[in-house]
Amino acid sequence: xxxxxxxxxxxxxxxxxxxxxxxxxxxxxxxxxxxxxxxxxxxxxxxxxxxxxxxxxxxxxxxxxxxxxxxxxxxxxxxxxxxxxxxxxxxxxxxxxxxxxxxxxxxxxxxxxxxxxxxxxxxxxxxxxxx
Amino acid sequence: xxxxxxxxxxxxxxxxxxxxxxxxxxxxxxxxxxxxxxxxxxxxxxxxxxxxxxxxxxxxxxxxxxxxxxxxxxxxxxxxxxxxxxxxxxxxxxxxxxxxxxxxxxxxxxxxxxxxxxxxxxxxxxxxxxx
Numbered sequence: 001x002x003x004x005x006x007x008x009x010x011x012x013x014x015x016x017x018x019x020x021x022x023x024x025x026x027x028x029x030x031x032x033x034x035x036x037x038x039x040x041x042x043x044x045x046x047x048x049x050x051x052x053x054x055x056x057x058x059x060x061x062x063x064x065x066x067x068x069x070x071x072x073x074x075x076x077x078x079x080x081x082x083x084x085x086x087x088x089x090x091x092x093x094x095x096x097x098x099x100x101x102x103x104x105x106x107x108x109x110x111x112x113x114x115x116x117x118x119x120x121x122x123x124x125x126x127x128x129x130x131x
Numbered sequence: 132x133x134x135x136x137x138x139x140x141x142x143x144x145x146x147x148x149x150x151x152x153x154x155x156x157x158x159x160x161x162x163x164x165x166x167x168x169x170x171x172x173x174x175x176x177x178x179x180x181x182x183x184x185x186x187x188x189x190x191x192x193x194x195x196x197x198x199x200x201x202x203x204x205x206x207x208x209x210x211x212x213x214x215x216x217x218x219x220x221x222x223x224x225x226x227x228x229x230x231x232x233x234x235x236x237x238x239x240x241x242x243x244x245x246x247x248x249x250x251x252x253x254x255x256x257x258x259x260x261x262x
Binding site: 006007009011013044045047049051057059061063065066068070072075077079081083085109111113114115 | 138188
Protein backbone atom coordinates (compact mmCIF):
# COMPACT_ATOMS: atom_id res chain seq x y z
CA UNK A 1 0.00 0.00 0.00
CA UNK A 2 2.82 2.39 0.85
CA UNK A 3 3.88 2.92 -2.76
CA UNK A 4 0.49 4.44 -3.49
CA UNK A 5 0.89 7.12 -0.84
CA UNK A 6 2.41 10.55 -1.43
CA UNK A 7 3.86 10.98 2.04
CA UNK A 8 5.05 9.01 5.05
CA UNK A 9 4.07 10.46 8.39
CA UNK A 10 5.73 9.10 11.52
CA UNK A 11 4.12 9.93 14.84
CA UNK A 12 6.44 9.45 17.82
CA UNK A 13 5.30 9.45 21.42
CA UNK A 14 8.18 9.67 23.87
CA UNK A 15 7.90 9.19 27.61
CA UNK A 16 10.44 9.24 30.44
CA UNK A 17 12.89 11.48 28.62
CA UNK A 18 15.29 13.81 30.44
CA UNK A 19 13.16 16.80 31.52
CA UNK A 20 16.04 19.25 31.28
CA UNK A 21 16.73 18.28 27.70
CA UNK A 22 13.00 18.57 26.94
CA UNK A 23 13.17 22.15 28.21
CA UNK A 24 16.26 23.13 26.17
CA UNK A 25 15.09 24.69 22.91
CA UNK A 26 18.59 25.03 21.47
CA UNK A 27 19.54 21.41 22.20
CA UNK A 28 16.26 20.14 20.74
CA UNK A 29 16.74 22.24 17.61
CA UNK A 30 20.20 20.76 17.11
CA UNK A 31 18.81 17.26 17.66
CA UNK A 32 16.01 17.65 15.11
CA UNK A 33 18.38 19.23 12.58
CA UNK A 34 20.71 16.27 13.08
CA UNK A 35 17.77 13.90 12.56
CA UNK A 36 16.77 15.74 9.39
CA UNK A 37 20.28 15.44 8.00
CA UNK A 38 20.41 11.75 8.91
CA UNK A 39 17.23 11.27 6.90
CA UNK A 40 18.82 12.94 3.84
CA UNK A 41 16.44 15.87 4.15
CA UNK A 42 17.12 19.34 2.79
CA UNK A 43 16.58 21.80 5.64
CA UNK A 44 14.82 25.00 4.64
CA UNK A 45 14.17 26.66 7.99
CA UNK A 46 13.79 25.84 11.66
CA UNK A 47 11.71 27.65 14.25
CA UNK A 48 11.99 26.79 17.95
CA UNK A 49 10.36 28.49 20.93
CA UNK A 50 10.64 27.99 24.65
CA UNK A 51 7.50 28.57 26.68
CA UNK A 52 7.14 29.68 30.28
CA UNK A 53 7.36 28.11 32.71
CA UNK A 54 8.64 25.23 30.60
CA UNK A 55 8.09 23.41 27.34
CA UNK A 56 9.43 23.75 23.82
CA UNK A 57 7.74 23.84 20.42
CA UNK A 58 9.87 23.42 17.34
CA UNK A 59 9.46 22.95 13.61
CA UNK A 60 12.05 22.05 11.02
CA UNK A 61 10.72 22.77 7.53
CA UNK A 62 12.44 20.52 5.02
CA UNK A 63 12.07 20.38 1.25
CA UNK A 64 10.51 16.97 1.80
CA UNK A 65 7.90 18.28 4.33
CA UNK A 66 8.60 18.74 8.08
CA UNK A 67 9.69 17.62 11.52
CA UNK A 68 7.93 18.97 14.61
CA UNK A 69 8.40 18.58 18.34
CA UNK A 70 6.33 19.67 21.32
CA UNK A 71 7.54 18.90 24.82
CA UNK A 72 6.00 18.76 28.27
CA UNK A 73 9.10 18.55 30.50
CA UNK A 74 6.95 18.34 33.63
CA UNK A 75 5.58 15.06 32.30
CA UNK A 76 8.88 13.98 30.71
CA UNK A 77 6.90 13.69 27.47
CA UNK A 78 7.57 14.74 23.89
CA UNK A 79 5.37 14.53 20.79
CA UNK A 80 7.38 14.34 17.57
CA UNK A 81 6.15 14.16 13.98
CA UNK A 82 8.22 13.41 10.91
CA UNK A 83 6.40 13.99 7.64
CA UNK A 84 8.30 13.20 4.47
CA UNK A 85 7.86 12.54 0.79
CA UNK A 86 10.40 11.27 -1.67
CA UNK A 87 12.07 7.89 -2.03
CA UNK A 88 15.49 9.10 -0.86
CA UNK A 89 14.31 9.80 2.66
CA UNK A 90 15.60 7.55 5.43
CA UNK A 91 13.08 7.99 8.21
CA UNK A 92 14.49 5.17 10.25
CA UNK A 93 17.82 7.01 10.48
CA UNK A 94 16.01 10.10 11.79
CA UNK A 95 14.18 8.01 14.39
CA UNK A 96 17.46 6.48 15.54
CA UNK A 97 18.98 9.93 16.06
CA UNK A 98 15.96 11.08 18.05
CA UNK A 99 15.77 7.92 20.15
CA UNK A 100 19.46 8.10 20.98
CA UNK A 101 19.26 11.79 21.77
CA UNK A 102 16.15 11.84 23.94
CA UNK A 103 16.30 8.44 25.59
CA UNK A 104 13.16 7.33 27.38
CA UNK A 105 10.52 5.10 25.86
CA UNK A 106 9.20 5.59 22.36
CA UNK A 107 6.01 4.48 20.67
CA UNK A 108 5.93 4.87 16.91
CA UNK A 109 2.97 5.04 14.53
CA UNK A 110 3.18 5.46 10.76
CA UNK A 111 0.41 6.95 8.67
CA UNK A 112 0.45 6.95 4.87
CA UNK A 113 -0.66 10.35 3.62
CA UNK A 114 -2.32 10.85 0.27
CA UNK A 115 -3.13 7.17 0.16
CA UNK A 116 -4.74 6.27 -3.15
CA UNK A 117 -4.17 9.70 -4.66
CA UNK A 118 -2.03 8.26 -7.42
CA UNK A 119 -5.00 6.26 -8.60
CA UNK A 120 -6.65 9.53 -9.57
CA UNK A 121 -5.68 11.19 -12.81
CA UNK A 122 -2.60 13.37 -12.48
CA UNK A 123 -3.15 16.75 -14.12
CA UNK A 124 0.16 18.54 -14.59
CA UNK A 125 -0.71 20.19 -17.90
CA UNK A 126 -3.84 21.88 -16.63
CA UNK A 127 -1.82 23.38 -13.83
CA UNK A 128 1.06 24.44 -16.04
CA UNK A 129 -1.31 26.20 -18.42
CA UNK A 130 -2.58 28.37 -15.59
CA UNK A 131 0.84 29.46 -14.36
CA UNK B 132 -10.14 9.15 27.15
CA UNK B 133 -9.52 12.57 25.65
CA UNK B 134 -9.22 14.36 28.98
CA UNK B 135 -6.18 12.24 29.78
CA UNK B 136 -4.31 13.40 26.69
CA UNK B 137 -2.02 16.42 26.54
CA UNK B 138 -2.69 17.28 22.91
CA UNK B 139 -5.28 16.88 20.18
CA UNK B 140 -3.88 16.13 16.75
CA UNK B 141 -6.18 16.40 13.75
CA UNK B 142 -5.03 14.83 10.52
CA UNK B 143 -6.86 16.11 7.46
CA UNK B 144 -6.67 14.50 4.03
CA UNK B 145 -8.14 16.68 1.31
CA UNK B 146 -8.82 15.58 -2.24
CA UNK B 147 -10.29 17.32 -5.27
CA UNK B 148 -9.35 20.80 -4.11
CA UNK B 149 -8.70 23.68 -6.53
CA UNK B 150 -5.17 23.04 -7.89
CA UNK B 151 -4.45 26.73 -8.40
CA UNK B 152 -5.24 27.49 -4.77
CA UNK B 153 -3.09 24.51 -3.72
CA UNK B 154 -0.19 26.12 -5.60
CA UNK B 155 -0.64 29.60 -4.08
CA UNK B 156 1.63 29.86 -1.02
CA UNK B 157 0.35 33.31 -0.03
CA UNK B 158 -3.32 32.32 -0.21
CA UNK B 159 -2.67 29.13 1.77
CA UNK B 160 -0.76 31.06 4.41
CA UNK B 161 -3.68 33.46 4.81
CA UNK B 162 -6.09 30.52 5.02
CA UNK B 163 -4.14 28.71 7.73
CA UNK B 164 -3.67 31.93 9.70
CA UNK B 165 -7.42 32.49 9.47
CA UNK B 166 -7.98 28.92 10.68
CA UNK B 167 -5.58 29.46 13.58
CA UNK B 168 -7.41 32.61 14.64
CA UNK B 169 -10.77 30.84 14.37
CA UNK B 170 -9.42 28.19 16.75
CA UNK B 171 -8.45 30.88 19.29
CA UNK B 172 -4.78 30.13 18.74
CA UNK B 173 -1.96 32.57 19.40
CA UNK B 174 0.15 32.76 16.24
CA UNK B 175 3.89 32.89 16.85
CA UNK B 176 5.31 32.52 13.37
CA UNK B 177 4.41 31.20 9.94
CA UNK B 178 6.73 29.80 7.29
CA UNK B 179 5.46 29.01 3.79
CA UNK B 180 7.43 27.86 0.75
CA UNK B 181 6.48 27.26 -2.86
CA UNK B 182 8.29 24.45 -4.64
CA UNK B 183 9.06 24.06 -8.33
CA UNK B 184 7.32 23.10 -10.45
CA UNK B 185 4.43 23.22 -8.02
CA UNK B 186 3.47 22.46 -4.45
CA UNK B 187 3.48 24.37 -1.18
CA UNK B 188 4.72 23.51 2.30
CA UNK B 189 3.63 25.69 5.17
CA UNK B 190 3.81 25.75 8.94
CA UNK B 191 2.04 28.02 11.39
CA UNK B 192 3.65 27.80 14.81
CA UNK B 193 1.12 28.67 17.49
CA UNK B 194 1.54 28.94 21.24
CA UNK B 195 -0.71 25.89 21.45
CA UNK B 196 1.45 23.81 19.00
CA UNK B 197 1.13 23.97 15.18
CA UNK B 198 -0.72 23.82 11.89
CA UNK B 199 1.00 22.39 8.81
CA UNK B 200 0.05 21.97 5.17
CA UNK B 201 1.69 20.18 2.27
CA UNK B 202 0.08 20.29 -1.15
CA UNK B 203 0.36 18.30 -4.36
CA UNK B 204 -1.57 20.52 -6.81
CA UNK B 205 -1.03 18.03 -9.64
CA UNK B 206 -3.07 15.53 -7.62
CA UNK B 207 -5.46 18.16 -6.20
CA UNK B 208 -4.40 16.85 -2.79
CA UNK B 209 -3.45 18.53 0.49
CA UNK B 210 -2.24 17.04 3.78
CA UNK B 211 -3.05 19.24 6.76
CA UNK B 212 -2.24 18.71 10.44
CA UNK B 213 -3.59 20.68 13.36
CA UNK B 214 -1.88 19.94 16.66
CA UNK B 215 -3.17 21.75 19.71
CA UNK B 216 -3.17 21.70 23.45
CA UNK B 217 -5.25 23.73 25.82
CA UNK B 218 -8.96 23.66 26.62
CA UNK B 219 -9.69 26.99 24.90
CA UNK B 220 -8.86 25.70 21.45
CA UNK B 221 -11.72 25.29 18.99
CA UNK B 222 -10.39 22.83 16.44
CA UNK B 223 -13.73 22.38 14.79
CA UNK B 224 -13.76 26.10 13.90
CA UNK B 225 -10.35 25.74 12.28
CA UNK B 226 -11.52 22.74 10.27
CA UNK B 227 -14.57 24.68 9.08
CA UNK B 228 -12.38 27.52 7.82
CA UNK B 229 -10.10 25.09 5.99
CA UNK B 230 -12.97 23.09 4.49
CA UNK B 231 -14.70 26.24 3.27
CA UNK B 232 -11.47 27.65 1.87
CA UNK B 233 -10.14 24.61 0.06
CA UNK B 234 -13.34 22.88 -1.00
CA UNK B 235 -12.93 19.32 -2.24
CA UNK B 236 -13.44 16.25 -0.09
CA UNK B 237 -12.01 15.91 3.39
CA UNK B 238 -11.26 12.91 5.55
CA UNK B 239 -10.49 13.68 9.18
CA UNK B 240 -8.65 11.61 11.78
CA UNK B 241 -8.03 12.62 15.37
CA UNK B 242 -5.17 11.28 17.46
CA UNK B 243 -4.81 11.95 21.17
CA UNK B 244 -1.19 12.80 21.93
CA UNK B 245 0.37 12.17 25.29
CA UNK B 246 -2.40 9.75 26.09
CA UNK B 247 -2.10 8.54 29.66
CA UNK B 248 0.76 10.90 30.48
CA UNK B 249 -1.27 12.55 33.21
CA UNK B 250 -1.39 9.25 35.01
CA UNK B 251 2.35 9.57 35.57
CA UNK B 252 3.59 11.77 38.37
CA UNK B 253 3.93 15.38 37.36
CA UNK B 254 7.27 16.78 38.47
CA UNK B 255 7.25 20.55 38.26
CA UNK B 256 9.39 21.17 41.32
CA UNK B 257 12.28 19.02 40.15
CA UNK B 258 12.35 20.97 36.93
CA UNK B 259 12.08 24.37 38.59
CA UNK B 260 14.96 23.56 40.90
CA UNK B 261 17.22 22.96 37.92
CA UNK B 262 16.43 26.22 36.14
